[in-house]
Amino acid sequence: MRWLPVLLLAVSIAVQETSADRILVLGESVAVKDTHSNFLNSVKERGHELTVRAADDSQLALFKHGQPIFEHLFILAPGVQVFGGSLSPNEISKFVDAGGNVLVAAGSNIGDALRELAVEHGFEFDEAGTSVIDHHNYDKTLDSGDHTTIVVSKDQLINAELIVGNSAKLSPVIFKGVGLIPGKTNNLALNIVKASGTAYSFDPNAARATNPALAGSRMLLIGGLQSRNNARIVLSGSVDFFSNAFFAAKTNSANPSVKPGPSGNGELAAAIVQWVMKESGVLRVKSVSHHKNGEMVPPAEDYFITEDVVYTIEIEELKNGKWVPFQGKDVQLEFVRIDPFVRVTLKNNNGKLTAAFKLPDVLGVFKFLVDYRRVGYTHLYDVQQVSVRPLWHTQYERFIRSAYPYYASSFSMMAGLVLFSIVYLYHKDSPVKGVKVLDSEKKKN
Incomplete structure (x- = not known):
């Protein structure tokens, strides 16, 4: 039962x-x-x-x-x-x-x-x-x-x-x-x-x-x-x-x-x-999903900055008493903290609208926001909240191309220090021409 x-x-x-x-x-x-x-x-x-x-x-x-x-x-x-x-x-x-x-x-x-x-x-x-x-x-x-x-x-x-x-x-x-x-x-x-x-x-x-x-x-x-x-x-x-x-x-x-x-x-x-009577122009959200590019489920904890993500939303429209896939091509997605950091038009594949983009290099609490307002349609609004955190110390690259000038300056400074030390330690001064050397100094020598 x-x-x-x-x-x-x-x-x-x-x-x-x-x-x-x-x-x-x-x-x-x-x-x-x-x-x-x-x-x-x-x-x-x-x-x-x-x-x-x-x-x-x-x-x-x-x-x-x-x-x-x-x-x-x-x-x-x-x-x-x-x-x-x-x-x-x-x-x-x-x-x-x-x-x-x-x-x-x-x-x-x-x-x-x-x-x-x-x-x-x-x-x-x-x-x-x-x-x-x-x-x-x-x-x-x-x-x-x-x-x-x-x-x-x-x-x-x-x-x-x-x-x-x-x-x-x-x-x-x-x-x-x-x-x-x-x-x-x-x-x-x-x-x-x-x-x-x-x-x-x-x-x-x-x-x-x-x-x-x-x-x-x-x-x-x-x-x-x-x-x-x-x-x-x-x-x-x-x-x-x-x-x-x-x-x-x-x-x-x-x-x-x-x-x-x-x-x-x-x-x-x-x-x-x-x-x-809302027999036409009515929209509804069937499902929403988001995940890292190459995966199928959302992350267990948070997203990290600069990760590639994929967002998908399924929208249906009421026509002749039946819910059918919405065919609109002008639905936009915003990735918002206080202001939008990313705004992209979703690609529609028979009612399944998708966007792939890179997360900004900014940490905080963000929202996947779809706010669709068009004359004749009901207002479609959907929000999915996520957190974006900085990378772990083990996730950073060991050598960054943009930092090559700093690497070069560090190694050049070390090389200069070694050369200076060699010159300073092993260089022997010679007598100056025109100066008489005292007998006492000769004896010492």
Whole structure:
């Protein structure tokens, strides 16, 4: 029966890896299941469990006994003023801190709840009643005359295939909603979909637009961020962007350079949702090893200065629900004490990344550090601490080529001393010419 605990552990791990993610979907009413059924069904078909509730439901909660009930939160209720139950912008921030992922879809009738939630995460929606207006890129068929139903081209998407899919093959998408802007101190902001240079945000019912608060490409239609704990948040200014009507619509832009055709809302929404739910762009470390060159295991004690070492790390990427070898070619390794002493790009051999280098001639406590940050990927961080010590006295070379001048000076000094001693001991002085020698000195001689 010794194998029973091992079997149960393996089964539990397999169940965890294959279990469906739980998603809480909030709408202004449960009718969101009908108006956005194509979007919700596409998520459900990937094996996830959806719970659809009204945003003001008095039974709403994200935690039970201090643990998250759901893995993801979708808010498709732009007009909500106050969330129901225990839900609040502060509670949603705690949910993100616990690793939960959030998708928010707003609109021109945006309520205080979503505006406050955006501020909590470094973004700001424009005021209620405003819309993104573009007189050069509106849809001639779907627009009601105020030019708020705009057509977005692929040039306005972020250059990150992990987030928006293959933008080169993506059809133009339709957007109708409120503008968004990242905070000045939000260094984690991602400009997923930018507005065009001719767009601005204002009340379409106003007589004339004067000094709009948001204008040009600095305004976002869809923004996002990946927090430092790898939780992901996407904020869309349009709930209609995910609707059945926009999924099935055909674009007819006023811009003659944009060809009419079926909208790409479905493809773009699917790519964004897969990213925010961590179905793409997720990395993990499978194994790490380091050893002296020519050996296979780490040293029993410490490394010595100037030794040749080999470092290997295996990285996997989540694709289509399976972990596959990561094929990135730009992962770097740093050998750090306080500052990096060595920085080298790892060579990738089907997910096994390797580097060989010589340790610096400096002793101390060092770290093998891999800190990989790329747009769309989760933050990969791995540290292996080692000690580097000086050589034993028996490990130094007996004769060092760079010390040959000192050897020569030592031997030349000894040779000079011997010659001087011989001359001093055996040299006999001769009389000086012109000097008379006394008789007493002669007798002595």
